Amino acid sequence: MARFIEVHPVDPQPRAIAQTVAALRDGALIAYPTDSCYALGARLDSPSGPERIREIRxxxxxxxxxxxxxxxxxxxxxxxxxxSAFRAIKAATPGPYTFILPATKEVPRRLHHPKKKTVGVRIPEHPVVRALLRELGEPMLSSTLLLPGHDEPLTDGWQINEEIGHALDIVLDSGECGTEPTTVVDFSSGAPEVVRVGAGDPTPFE
Structure with missing residues (x-):
């Protein structure tokens, strides 16, 4: 069962953040809050992270x-x-958007889309995930915590722990956050295409 860590949603306790980051560095898969909804997270170089996320979702x-x-x-x-992509994305971040773009060589191949060689990127605004990223010192692999058969993401840490705690290492709970996943904008063909309307206003990209 996952370790359940409660954290303040606006002023996250450094000890809780440090414990979570230490677990990430050891290969943990976590559930954590964002400015759109809860998400799953692991280090980019985690050998098991991508497959564990695929299995859960x-x-x-x-x-x-x-x-x-x-x-x-x-x-x-x-x-x-x-x-043009630089200007548009810069103006919308940090915020509840995910942008799909061609990946550089810095991204492990196993995280690419197999044909398009793209990856999603985002800069969230939630204080907890921003504290996690500062402590980790590197980007984090992530995916919306939307379970198979569910119309909306899970919104509470305790609910996440009850439903999928057996498949996670840590649930970082800051209380209820949003139910809408990010708005997804695909820049991979040059011009922006809104492929999912979510928490972010799609108007600037339409």
Whole structure:
């Protein structure tokens, strides 16, 4: 069963963040809050993280994983950006958006879309995940915590622990957060295409 760690949603306790990051560095899979909804997270180089996420969510190999970044500098090292994409994404971050873009060589191949060689990237605004990323010092592999057969993501840490705690190492609980996943914008063909409308306003990309 997962270790259950409660954390303040606005001013997360450094001890709780440090414990969670130590577990991530040891290969843990965690559930954590974001500015859109709860998500699953692991280190980019975790040997088991991608497969554990696919198993929990019943995803196939064509799913675009999301790499969660602390700032635009980290994001820019992971994906190729032309000037128009740079300006549009810069204006919308941090916030509840995921952007699909061609991956750079910094991204492990096993995290790419197998044909398009793309990956999702995002810079969240929630204080807990921002504290996690600062302590970790690198981007984190992530996926929305939307379970098979569910119309909405799980919204409470205790509910996540009850339903899938057996498949996780840590549930980082900051109380209820949103029920809408991120708005997803695909820049991989050059022009932006809104492929999922979620918590972020899609208007700037339409």
């Amino acid at each position: 019943h995803l196939d190999a064509k799913h675009d994983f999301t790499l969660v970044c602390s700032d635009f500098h980290q994001l820019g090292a992971l994906v190729h950006l032309d000037n």
